[in-house]
Amino acid sequence: MTADGFYGIIGRSESMRRLFRLIGKLAEDDLSTVLIQGESGTGKELVAKAIHAHSPRASHHFVPVNCAAIPDDLLESELFGYTKGAFTGAAGPKIGRIEYANNGSLFLDEIGDMKPALQAKLLRVLQEREFEPVGGLKPIPVDVRIIAATHCNLEQMVTEGRFREDLFYRLSVIPVSIPPLRERTDDIPLLIEHFINSIGKNKKKPLLGFDSVAMQALSQVPWRGNVRELENLVQHMTILHGGSRVGYHDLPEKYRVGPPPIPLSPEKEPLREADTVSRSEQALLCSSTTSIPRESWPEKGVDFNALVNDFETQLIVQALKLTQGNKKEAARLLNLKRTTLLEKIKKKELAGTWLEEEEDE
Numbered sequence: 001m002t003a004d005g006f007y008g009i010i011g012r013s014e015s016m017r018r019l020f021r022l023i024g025k026l027a028e029d030d031l032s033t034v035l036i037q038g039e040s041g042t043g044k045e046l047v048a049k050a051i052h053a054h055s056p057r058a059s060h061h062f063v064p065v066n067c068a069a070i071p072d073d074l075l076e077s078e079l080f081g082y083t084k085g086a087f088t089g090a091a092g093p094k095i096g097r098i099e100y101a102n103n104g105s106l107f108l109d110e111i112g113d114m115k116p117a118l119q120a121k122l123l124r125v126l127q128e129r130e131f132e133p134v135g136g137l138k139p140i141p142v143d144v145r146i147i148a149a150t151h152c153n154l155e156q157m158v159t160e161g162r163f164r165e166d167l168f169y170r171l172s173v174i175p176v177s178i179p180p181l182r183e184r185t186d187d188i189p190l191l192i193e194h195f196i197n198s199i200g201k202n203k204k205k206p207l208l209g210f211d212s213v214a215m216q217a218l219s220q221v222p223w224r225g226n227v228r229e230l231e232n233l234v235q236h237m238t239i240l241h242g243g244s245r246v247g248y249h250d251l252p253e254k255y256r257v258g259p260p261p262i263p264l265s266p267e268k269e270p271l272r273e274a275d276t277v278s279r280s281e282q283a284l285l286c287s288s289t290t291s292i293p294r295e296s297w298p299e300k301g302v303d304f305n306a307l308v309n310d311f312e313t314q315l316i317v318q319a320l321k322l323t324q325g326n327k328k329e330a331a332r333l334l335n336l337k338r339t340t341l342l343e344k345i346k347k348k349e350l351a352g353t354w355l356e357e358e359e360d361e
């Protein structure tokens, strides 16, 4: 496990750290079947690959099969293979993916889409550790670890009679659940940095980053497509804004949720990853102006000046919003001299587009 992830799975949030520890444990018992559950784009295939790579099976094949992408009538021969003459067109025998995965791992993605007849055949592989190819009579022994994944609620499908109960229990010996991205927004800055580097590697003008206002907005997005959606956004922004830094107004409309968030700080330099983490920790502190719970204090302490500066910025922006940009009135609300307020606005470079649009007294 590195500071930022595990086998290429990026994440530092508590839920992801728990997941990495679980994957580590799974390596100790490399026969048990694993069922990975998570919304689309949460990284189920990455997790399956990490389980394989961390296990004693790592030097053998990791064989992925997407049960939803292969037509029903082909899936059986893809998985189990066939003998010569098994059906019209079977001019010779063909090894199936189960046999190809012998001593390694078979990753059955979208297992919820598997038809009942095949579910029964798969159950046999799990119970007997052998199978018959299509058209074959002789069972072939196989030593394969099955890792299944689904975005469906398989338990519910069992209740509705759409998935075999016995197979469900066989598969879910070790259930692994990947949380959706909206429940681990702490990981967003780290993931963005990772994608900026990987997408920008071969680009003349890689993206320089996202400013703190854009980053704040992204932490409020529901991310229905999870990490895949975030990766696509970084790709999209690299094409449009390569060589510069993405601001709130550069984001596609669906990511500009609500009014422009109040900037955490007016700094202009690119947001480094380490800063990003402390900024989010600091934002948490900023939201509580009177008392700060003990557990919210970052281990390495806080940047007092930056926090006070951020809070001052928030107050000024709020006053300006309340007064529709009337600086005289905002100064009155803040009990500041008008000239003091003007100086602060200038120093903080707060004249963002939304402020400029407002009427100056």
Ligand SMILES: Nc1ncnc2c1ncn2[C@@H]1O[C@H](COP(=O)(O)OP(=O)(O)OP(=O)(O)O)[C@@H](O)[C@H]1O
Pocket (backbone or CB within 6 Å): 008, 009, 010, 011, 038, 039, 040, 041, 042, 043, 044, 045, 046, 047, 109, 151, 191, 194, 227, 228, 231
């Ligand atoms: N934690 C992560 N760190 C780095 N990249 C990630 C992470 N999670 C997902 N990705 C990337 O997001 C994309 C989608 O991941 P993956 O295919 O593993 O998701 P999935 O849950 O299997 O999706 P689906 O259910 O749609 O098949 C991939 O490009 C993957 O590399």
